[in-house]
Amino acid sequence: MTGIVMDLRRNRLMLSYLIVALLLVVLVVAGGFLSDRFLTWRNVGNLFQQLIVLGMVSLGQTFVVLIGGIDLAIGSLVSALTVFLANFLQWRPDLVWVAVPVALIAAAGVGALNGILTVVLRVHPLIVTLGMSSVIFGGTLMYRKEPGGSVPRAFEDIAYANVGGIPVSAIVLVVIFAIAGIWLQRTRSGRNIYFVGGDREAARLNGLPVDRILVMAYALSGLCAGIAAIFLTARTGVGDPRIGAALTLQSITPVVVGGTILAGGRGGVFGTFLGVLLVTMLNNLLNFVNVSSYYQWVIQGLIIIIAVGFHTVRRR
Amino acid sequence: MAPLDTPMPRSRSVSVASIFERFGLMIFLAALLVVAAVASPTFLRPANLVNVLTIAAPLGMVVIGQTFVILVRGLDLSVASLMATVAVLATAFRATTNDAIPMIFVAAIAFSAVVGLVNGWLVAKRNVSPFLATLAMMIILQGVRFAYTGGAPISTLPPGMGFLAAGRIYGVPVNLITLAFLAIAFGIVLHRSRLGREIFMVGSNPTAAFLNGVAPNRVVILCYVICSICAGIGGLFLLGYVGTVSNWVGQGYELDSIVAAVMGGVALSGGRGNIFAALLGVAVLVVINNLVLLLGFPIEMQLIIKGIIIIGAAAFYRTRLT
Numbered sequence: 182m183t184g185i186v187m188d189l190r191r192n193r194l195m196l197s198y199l200i201v202a203l204l205l206v207v208l209v210v211a212g213g214f215l216s217d218r219f220l221t222w223r224n225v226g227n228l229f230q231q232l233i234v235l236g237m238v239s240l241g242q243t244f245v246v247l248i249g250g251i252d253l254a255i256g257s258l259v260s261a262l263t264v265f266l267a268n269f270l271q272w273r274p275d276l277v278w279v280a281v282p283v284a285l286i287a288a289a290g291v292g293a294l295n296g297i298l299t300v301v302l303r304v305h306p307l308i309v310t311l312g313m314s315s316v317i318f319g320g321t322l323m324y325r326k327e328p329g330g331s332v333p334r335a336f337e338d339i340a341y342a343n344v345g346g347i348p349v350s351a352i353v354l355v356v357i358f359a360i361a362g363i364w365l366q367r368t369r370s371g372r373n374i375y376f377v378g379g380d381r382e383a384a385r386l387n388g389l390p391v392d393r394i395l396v397m398a399y400a401l402s403g404l405c406a407g408i409a410a411i412f413l414t415a416r417t418g419v420g421d422p423r424i425g426a427a428l429t430l431q432s433i434t435p436v437v438v439g440g441t442i443l444a445g446g447r448g449g450v451f452g453t454f455l456g457v458l459l460v461t462m463l464n465n466l467l468n469f470v471n472v473s474s475y476y477q478w479v480i481q482g483l484i485i486i487i488a489v490g491f492h493t494v495r496r497r
Numbered sequence: 498m499a500p501l502d503t504p505m506p507r508s509r510s511v512s513v514a515s516i517f518e519r520f521g522l523m524i525f526l527a528a529l530l531v532v533a534a535v536a537s538p539t540f541l542r543p544a545n546l547v548n549v550l551t552i553a554a555p556l557g558m559v560v561i562g563q564t565f566v567i568l569v570r571g572l573d574l575s576v577a578s579l580m581a582t583v584a585v586l587a588t589a590f591r592a593t594t595n596d597a598i599p600m601i602f603v604a605a606i607a608f609s610a611v612v613g614l615v616n617g618w619l620v621a622k623r624n625v626s627p628f629l630a631t632l633a634m635m636i637i638l639q640g641v642r643f644a645y646t647g648g649a650p651i652s653t654l655p656p657g658m659g660f661l662a663a664g665r666i667y668g669v670p671v672n673l674i675t676l677a678f679l680a681i682a683f684g685i686v687l688h689r690s691r692l693g694r695e696i697f698m699v700g701s702n703p704t705a706a707f708l709n710g711v712a713p714n715r716v717v718i719l720c721y722v723i724c725s726i727c728a729g730i731g732g733l734f735l736l737g738y739v740g741t742v743s744n745w746v747g748q749g750y751e752l753d754s755i756v757a758a759v760m761g762g763v764a765l766s767g768g769r770g771n772i773f774a775a776l777l778g779v780a781v782l783v784v785i786n787n788l789v790l791l792l793g794f795p796i797e798m799q800l801i802i803k804g805i806i807i808i809g810a811a812a813f814y815r816t817r818l819t
Contacts, residue, residue, distance in 0.1 A: 298808060308807060308808060308811045311755070311804075311807065312804040314804070315803050315804030316804035317804075319799070319800025322797040430632060475648075478636045478640030479636075482634065482640065485633040486633045489625045489633075490625055
């Protein structure tokens with residue numbers, strides 16, 4: 182019985198992967214016809230360079246959504262970290278090796294705090310992370326209201342470095358997604374995330390340390406936001422207190438497009454990866470055919486509704 | 498995602514805890530007022546008080562709507578975006594005389610109702626989580642609005658809108674009178690009518706409501722429509738107060754309205770709450786905001802305090818009721 186259920190579940194996920202992959206192919210072909218600059222090596226390189234920021238925040242969101250939560254603090258956290266990195270590196274450009282670990286630890290710490298507050302106060306993560314987002318944003322604005330700071334050339338290389346024409350950031354992204362995928366599917370601790378997300382009470386009754394797993398998922402989400410912030414700061418070269426504002430919403434789109442169910446326990450990072458590709462390529466193409474960013478917002482909203490409506494209705 | 502709460506029998510005994518539970522927010526507000534009066538001599542000046550209340554009124558209107566949605570286990574993150582979009586819609590008439598005001602209101606309410614209908618339809622019929630449905634609606638409205646205005650501010654408004662939003666009758670702000678009227682009207686709907694009882698039933702246990710002959714989907718959709726209409730009206734009053742549509746009118750009102758409602762004891766798990774307590778939450782919020790400014794703290798401090806309050810208030814009511 183459980184075998185059949187598992188098969189069905191896997192097939193349905195496969196179906197959404199197939200659909201997204203098909204859309205990707207359609208997009209590439211349509212892009213090739215609509216714009217002669219879309220399929221150039223230069224644009225593809227650019228595109229892969231940009232993937233990492235959206236990719237990392239979406240990966241973090243995937244962990245949290247899989248466990249049945251949501252992280253609305255991602256955008257504020259990324260903004261705050263870019264402000265920290267740019268201002269710290271302007272002050273001491275030689276201390277990159279200090280700034281990066283500090284940023285990552287702080288990011289994971291904020292994530293863990295989200296998880297701890299959810300677990301200890303038993304408040305819905307939506308409220309905890311919304312409140313945390315407001316606190317972080319306010320704190321960042323109190324420190325710096327305008328974009329500022331600068332980064333040394335060596336730090337910029339993090340975003341722009343190439344190996345044989347392939348952006349290092351894209352390689353990093355693929356490797357991290359692969360590790361995340363293997364961890365979630367093939368290891369006990371990874372599968373525990375599905376277990377807790379699918380049925381928290383059953384997981385508790387089976388003796389899993391549910392609270393610890395929850396906190397770990399939120400800490401991972403924070404860590405991913407930290408990695409995104411490092412690449413974002415390296416690319417833009419400044420710390421902008423508002424740069425991440427749109428990222429919170431953007432991080433959710435690839436997750437739901439990739440078939441991860443908001444109720445938790447179902448989905449995976451592969452779908453998210455396809456979702457990131459789809460969203461990034463779509464926006465890239467829309468820029469090339471001169472669709473204003475205003476309509477891109479509308480399209481993003483419609484994508485969310487269609488993707489979620491599609492998955493939830495099929496579930497019934 | 499919310500656990501199925503079973504309604505608990507109300508305790509009849511009078512204890513310190515129950516008094517605190519019933520009047521906690523009022524005590525908090527009173528204490529806050531005392532602190533404000535002591536900390537800043539400007540606070541109790543009539544000009545400042547009226548000013549605070551004038552700012553509070555549009556938020557109050559949004560909170561009324563947000564309460565309806567939270568009561569049926571929902572959440573509306575599109576209210577702020579809707580406020581700005583309705584404000585843009587109001588200027589689209591390019592009206593310069595007061596004759597156009599009724600038309601503006603009718604158009605705004607109709608538009609808001611459609612938005613609420615779509616939100617409600619997605620949540621009730623398509624099973625989309627309220628958070629995602631309204632988040633998507635937020636960004637769609639934002640895109641439509643910016644595409645129409647091209648990002649530029651507009652300020653063609655009938656002069657009467659300014660009077661509605663910032664004017665006074667015998668010293669009482671007109672928008673406050675409007676808020677009181679809306680609060681009483683919707684208060685009667687929620688706490689004294691059959692529809693109100695159905696809303697509480699659906700919020701506390703949709704299955705039981707269904708078995709009792711209530712159509713949960715219809716009730717949920719109606720709540721979203723009410724919420725959007727309240728937000729639309731709030732948008733018009735805020736527009737009149739600000740005088741110019743900046744495309745971001747009402748920004749932050751989604752968080753503020755949820756903060757106020759949660760502070761007022763509206764349970765996020767649905768089925769529990771009171772409109773007038775939620776409005777008391779608005780009062781607490783605007784007094785805190787005002788106090789931050791009067792004490793000379795940077796305005797960003799408001800964001801930090803709000804964030805802490807929403808987590809704290811949600812935790813406070815949660816631990817108390819379980």
